[in-house]
Amino acid sequence: MREIVIPKEQAVFRMDRFGxxxxxxxxxxxxxxxxxxxxxxxxxxxGYFVEQITEDVREKVYFDYEDTPLFAIDVHIAEHIRVFxxxxxxxxxxxxxxxxxxxxxxxxxxxxxxxFSDRAMLKLxxxxxxxxxxxxxxxxxxxxxxxxx
Numbered sequence: 001m002r003e004i005v006i007p008k009e010q011a012v013f014r015m016d017r018f019g020x021x022x023x024x025x026x027x028x029x030x031x032x033x034x035x036x037x038x039x040x041x042x043x044x045x046x047g048y049f050v051e052q053i054t055e056d057v058r059e060k061v062y063f064d065y066e067d068t069p070l071f072a073i074d075v076h077i078a079e080h081i082r083v084f085x086x087x088x089x090x091x092x093x094x095x096x097x098x099x100x101x102x103x104x105x106x107x108x109x110x111x112x113x114x115x116f117s118d119r120a121m122l123k124l125x126x127x128x129x130x131x132x133x134x135x136x137x138x139x140x141x142x143x144x145x146x147x148x149x
Contacts, residue, residue: 001058008047008062013037017066019073019086019117038086041069043112072107072116075123081139083107085114095137095144105135105146 013023021028021037028034040050042060048069049062063069074084081093097108105116105124116124129136135146 001053001056004057004059006059006061008064011061011063013050013061014063015065015069019069019071019115039088041087068106068113068115070112070114072114072120074117075120077123077127081124081127083114083120095139095142098137098144099147099149100135101149106149 042051049060052059071086072083076082083091107114137144
């Protein structure tokens with residue numbers, strides 16, 4: 001399979017700190033295109049890229065992003081809290097991997113940072129507390145103090 005690699009300096013699209021895609025024409029509006037870009041996000045040793053495979057060509061386009069290209073766009077609270085990413089991956093929330101940075105909630109998985117969208121944070125509001133000094137996550141009768149970075 002032939003591979004075409006486009007460095008991020010030549011990419012014609014980018015992602016902002018809220019997870020919105022842009023090109024020279026402005027913010028992407030079409031949901032199917034946005035979804036396609038999000039589910040095509042991959043990562044290798046050079047960084048994050050959008051991948052497209054057609055017949056005998058694999059195209060990798062590295063792109064600029066302001067914060068992280070991985071977003072928790074929804075959560076499901078049950079016996080275990082499930083986190084749904086913009087890439088369509090589903091993860092189990094681990095409170096010990098949560099942290100706060102500039103009033104945003106993040107989770108680490110390995111060396112990747114996942115930022116929680118406003119929608120996901122609203123759904124977690126019942127599990128969150130602020131004691132005047134720090135944010136805490138409450139689950140299964142346990143209180144996890146979230147570090148600030």
